[in-house]
Amino acid sequence: MNSAYLYNVVDEINDDLKQINPLVLAAFCVSSTYLACQLWNMHRDDIGIRRRVKNYVFNFVKSIPMVRKQIDTQLKEVKDELVKSLVYKDGPNEFITKLPEQGINPDELINLARVYDRMEGPRYLEGRVSGAVFSDESNTDEMAVYQEVFRRFAWSNPLWPKLFPGVRKMESEVIRICCNLMNGDEESCGTMSTGGTMSIMLACLAHRNRALKRGVQFPEMVIPSTCHAAFTKAAEVFRIKAVKIPVDPQTYKVDLKKMRSAISSRTCMLVGSAPNFPYGTVDDIAAIGEIGVKYDIPVHVDACLGGFLLSFLETDYQWDFRVPGVTSISADTHKYGLTPKGSSVVLYKNASYLHNQYFCDPDWQGGIYASSTLEGSRAGVNIALCWASLLFQGQDNYRRYAEDIVATTKKIREGISAIPGLKMLGSEDVCIVSWTCDQGLDIHRFHTEMSRRNWQLSGLQFPSAVHIMVTMNHTKEGVAERLISDCKEAVDFIRNSPPSDSDRKSEAAIYGMSQSIPDRSIVNEFAAAYLDATYSMIKRSS
């Protein structure tokens, strides 16, 4: 192409443009530039253009009266089922809705509380529930310690460290103990939180803030598809785009090649789980750490489950602060740390990372306001209970428990993988065993059959599967064996009998069906119905 030709083209364009009003031309340029910028930003922000378009189309379809009516009918049906399943079989069929005119006297109140306590079906005590309760309620010494600690710290609030120096000291000791457990050096630090989700959200907040400070307008987190939903919750709350990376179909660990190629100048953190909730596999944290170092991106390890197991075991897993590149770790004291519910820790490699989690309003009329976590006032009693529980257990108990949990996990895996018709997902023995059906058997029917045998397994999706999170009571004699034999029985049963009507309407079946709904916002509506039901005051029809 020679330059004379180019000049010709430019001249021609100029001639054409002369016929247009300059004002219109300017307006066109400004508005098209504006539109292009908007689209570009939409493409990069946390929702993204594709989801916006999809939402628009689905919302339009849902607004068609006939479609809406159909959805509403279905919604009502499911809602009624949900409410029915949540209304307790025992306990009085009436609700307190107003403050009593006069306070109730202690004896009467304690009796009333006992009535509610009896409603908490003792099913989890028999070790037939996945996860949920980790420690051994029957230990009376432990309970006596907690009662005394509660009595002394119920009113304490670490928002006022000078008023409550004891609780301040306890929190710093819990943090230091956990940093040492996870092999942080003296620079390592962190805060306590109220649970795993909160710890994860705090880490996401900190790493997002680091990116914002570095001028990234639309931060992104690169996460394994198997990581906990707390990460997508953090993404939604803090407006971070979540880029999900699938796991390797053989190992069920995050695909490192795909993880590396998903990194961009906007990536604010990488995530690995040790282990993850669905399959119990531990991502290759050493490799993720290497990527983090190479691109100067923080790496968060979600050890909510594994923190208090892997720390006490001789394993080949590399997952803690010894791994170069690991900048933060979440670990749940209230899971395998065996503390009462309401405590967890989020730890950082050094104070630079932690400071991005801190909040300060220097201009508040109520005074300069600073807080280390998302809460304002915090329950000092949760800190005190956690502190007491760590010291009560000590290394020897934690080690013994961790060994028992891993041994039981292994036993369950070996037993279930030997059953024809069941297929393992993932192969690592930490604390979770996941499996699905093959040979044409229906996993949802299997799940229902297990529920009928009083096993409360968790249902997984994409692909449909079930898992059990092994807790202390599963390590007791006969529990694992019973699980395996019930699995065998359930498989035999569904192999030899056609599905019944109630099978097709079972919770597991509905759960399975919901995976095929292309408009996920309908699933959201069902979820809202479920959450509403958990607050419902619907009376049993007798």
Ligand SMILES: *Cc1c(COP(=O)(O)O)cnc(C)c1O
């Ligand atoms: C349970 C869990 C969490 C979240 O903990 P909560 O205490 O339930 O908020 C996070 N990650 C993993 C792997 C978990 O199993």
Ligand SMILES: *[C@@H]1O[C@H](CO)[C@@H](O)[C@H](O)[C@H]1NC(C)=O
């Ligand atoms: C575990 O099982 C025993 C009975 O075997 C029961 O007394 C105890 O409360 C159970 N604990 C938990 C946490 O399930």
Ligand SMILES: *[C@@H]1O[C@H](CO)[C@@H](O)[C@H](O)[C@H]1NC(C)=O
């Ligand atoms: C924390 O660690 C990072 C990365 O290793 C380093 O750049 C930073 O200077 C450290 N901050 C402090 C306060 O030591």
